[in-house]
Amino acid sequence: MLQIAGSxxxxxxxxxxxxxxxxxxxxDLSVGEPDFPTPANIKEAAKRAIEDNFxxxxxxxxxxxxxxxxxxxxxxxxxxxxxxDEVIVSSGAKNCLYNLFVAMIDKGDEVIIPAPxxxxxxxxxxxAQGIPVIIQTKEENGFCITPAELxxxxxxxxxxxxxxxxxxxxxxxxxxxxLRELAEIAVxxxxxxxxxxxxxxxxxxxxxxCSVAALSDEIKQLAIIVNGVSKSYSMxxxxxxxxxxxxxxxxAMAKVQSHNTSxxxxxxxxxxxxxxxxxxxxxxxxxAEFQNRRNYILSRVRSIxxxxxxxxxxxxxxxxxxxxxxxxxxxxxxxxSSSDLCYYLLKYARVAVVSGSxxxxxxxxxxxxxxxxxxxxxxxxxxxxxxxxxxx
Numbered sequence: 001m002l003q004i005a006g007s008x009x010x011x012x013x014x015x016x017x018x019x020x021x022x023x024x025x026x027x028d029l030s031v032g033e034p035d036f037p038t039p040a041n042i043k044e045a046a047k048r049a050i051e052d053n054f055x056x057x058x059x060x061x062x063x064x065x066x067x068x069x070x071x072x073x074x075x076x077x078x079x080x081x082x083x084x085d086e087v088i089v090s091s092g093a094k095n096c097l098y099n100l101f102v103a104m105i106d107k108g109d110e111v112i113i114p115a116p117x118x119x120x121x122x123x124x125x126x127x128a129q130g131i132p133v134i135i136q137t138k139e140e141n142g143f144c145i146t147p148a149e150l151x152x153x154x155x156x157x158x159x160x161x162x163x164x165x166x167x168x169x170x171x172x173x174x175x176x177x178x179l180r181e182l183a184e185i186a187v188x189x190x191x192x193x194x195x196x197x198x199x200x201x202x203x204x205x206x207x208x209x210c211s212v213a214a215l216s217d218e219i220k221q222l223a224i225i226v227n228g229v230s231k232s233y234s235m236x237x238x239x240x241x242x243x244x245x246x247x248x249x250x251x252a253m254a255k256v257q258s259h260n261t262s263x264x265x266x267x268x269x270x271x272x273x274x275x276x277x278x279x280x281x282x283x284x285x286x287x288a289e290f291q292n293r294r295n296y297i298l299s300r301v302r303s304i305x306x307x308x309x310x311x312x313x314x315x316x317x318x319x320x321x322x323x324x325x326x327x328x329x330x331x332x333x334x335x336x337s338s339s340d341l342c343y344y345l346l347k348y349a350r351v352a353v354v355s356g357s358x359x360x361x362x363x364x365x366x367x368x369x370x371x372x373x374x375x376x377x378x379x380x381x382x383x384x385x386x387x388x389x390x391x392x
Contacts, residue, residue: 004123007358012342016352027379029367030352032168033236034316036289038271039282042233045274049267058263061254062089062242066269069276070242077200078211080220082244088253089272091264093198093228093241096253098124099260100194100224100243103252105130109159111194114145115360116319118168118196122360130159134360139310139321143172147181154185160192163212166199169359169366170319171312173203176210183212183219193223198241199315201232201283204291207313213244224249231315232283233275238268290316293369293376300380301367304387316370319356323363328390335390338362349386351379 012030019026049055061067067087074080090096097120105111105128112133113121122132133153137143150161163182165174174182186193195212203209213223228241243253257263294311297318301309306324328335330348335341338355342365345351356364369376 003126005119007119012346012352012354015346019346019350024350026346026350026352027375027382028352029369029371029376029379030354031368031370032317033370034231034234034286035371036234036282036286038234038238039275039279041278042235042271042275045278046267046271049270054266054270056266058266058269060258060263061250062087062264063266063269063273066273066276067242069273070244073276074211074213074225074244078214080211080214083247085247086250087242087244088250088257089240089242089264089269090253090257091241091261092230092239093196093226094120095239095257095261095264096226096228096241096243097121097194097196098127099253099256100226100249101125101128101130102256104128104192104249105159108157110155110157111159112150112153112161112191114143114162114164116143116167116169116356116364117162117360118164119358121162121164131157133158136361137172139308142310143167143170143319144174144178145182147185150182150185154189154191158189158191160194161186162194162196164196165212166203166209166312166314168199168315169317169354169356169364170310171315171317172310173207173209173313176208176215179210179212180215183215183223186222187218191222193219194226195223196226198226198228198231200227202287202290202316203314204287204294205313209314221246229272229275232286233272234282234286235268235271235275238265238271240264240268240272290369293373294318296373297367297369297376297380300376300384304384316368318367318369319359319361319364320367321363322365325387325390326363328392330386330389330391338365341365345383345386348389349382351382351386353383 107129224245230236309320354366
C-alpha cells in the first residue's frame with residue numbers, strides 16, 4: 001500500500017471543499033463531473049423503482065433488461081454486437097476497471113499506459129501486482145500515442161494497452177485510422193486492448209467517435225470496452241458503469257465482483273436503463289453547452305502569455321502547458337512544479353485546478369469546464385490576475 005498514491009483529483013477537490021466550509025469563496029475548476037442535474041426522466045425511473053420495491057439484490061452481472069439495453073446501444077451507436085454473457089454492469093466504470101485488472105493481470109504483467117493518463121490506471125495495475133509501463137505522448141501529436149511509440153515498449157511481458165478515448169485529462173481523441181494502426185499492432189503481438197470510452201458521447205466540432213471493438217472481429221476478440229452513464233447523463237453519484245468483451249474475461253470479472261460488491265445498486269440500474277433506452281435530448285443539450293464553454297475557456301487560456309493548449313475534441317477538460325512560469329515566485333512562494341502552481345492558485349486566486357503531475361505530466365495543469373460559464377469567467381479572471389503577479 002505504500003506504493004499506491006491517493007487520487008490527486010479527489011485530493012484537490014477535498015481541499016477546495018474544506019476552504020468553502022470555512023467560508024472562503026473558491027471557484028472549482030477541478031471537478032470531473034457535469035454540473036447539470038440528472039435528466040428528469042431518469043430520476044422518475046428511479047422513483048418508480050423505489051415505489052415498486054425494486055430494492056433487493058440483483059443478478060451479479062447486472063439486471064438482464066439493462067444488459068439488453070447496453071447491447072442495443074453498442075449495436076446502434078458503435079456497430080458492434082455482444083451477447084448477454086459478454087456484458088457486465090458494475091458500481092461505476094472505475095469498479096469495472098478494477099475488476100478487470102484483478103481478473104486479468106498476473107504478477108509481473110506489463111500494462112502500457114499513455115501519459116497523460118487518468119490517475120487511477122497505474123495505481124489499479126499496481127494493486128493487481130502488474131507493472132505500469134508509461135509512454136509520454138507529445139502535445140504536438142495531440143497527446144495521442146503513435147504506432148512507433150507503442151512498438152518501442154512492447155515486451156514478452158506486455159499484457160494490455162489502455163486507450164482512454166476521449167481522454168481525461170487532455171480531451172484528446174483518436175480517429176478511426178489512428179485506432180486501427182494501434183489495434184493492428186496489438187493483434188499482431190497478442191495484446192489486450194482496454195478501451196475506456198466513458199466520454200464517448202461528449203465530443204465536439206462534428207468529431208465522429210469510433211469504438212475500437214468495431215474495427216474488426218479480430219480486434220474485438222482482444223478488446224474490453226469500459227463505459228458508463230456517469231459523464232454522458234450527469235449521473236456520477238449513481239455509480240453505474242459497464243464493460244463488454246470476450247466472455248471468458250467478463251466471466252472472470254463477474255467472479256471478482258461477486259466477492260466485492262455483489263452487484264451494482266438496484267435503483268441505479270433501473271435509472272441507467274432509462275438513461276440508455278430513453279430520450280437523448282438532454283445529452284445533446286449538454287454537449288452543445290460544453291462546446292460553448294470549451295470555446296470560451298480555451299480563448300481565455302490561450303490569451304495568457306507563453307501558454308500552449310491543445311483544442312480538445314472530447315471530454316470537458318483543458319490541459320494547458322504552464323511550464324514557462326516554473327522558476328517564478330510571488331511573496332517568496334516558488335513555482336517549481338504543477339503542484340506548486342496549483343497550490344499557488346488555490347491560495348492566492350482561490351481557484352481549484354488539478355496538477356499535471358497527478359496525470360504523469362508535470363508541465364501541465366487540468367482545468368475542468370464542467371461548471372457554469374459564470375464560474376469559468378470568474379475563475380479565469382482570477383487565474384490571469386494571479387499569473388500576472390509572478391516574477392522571475
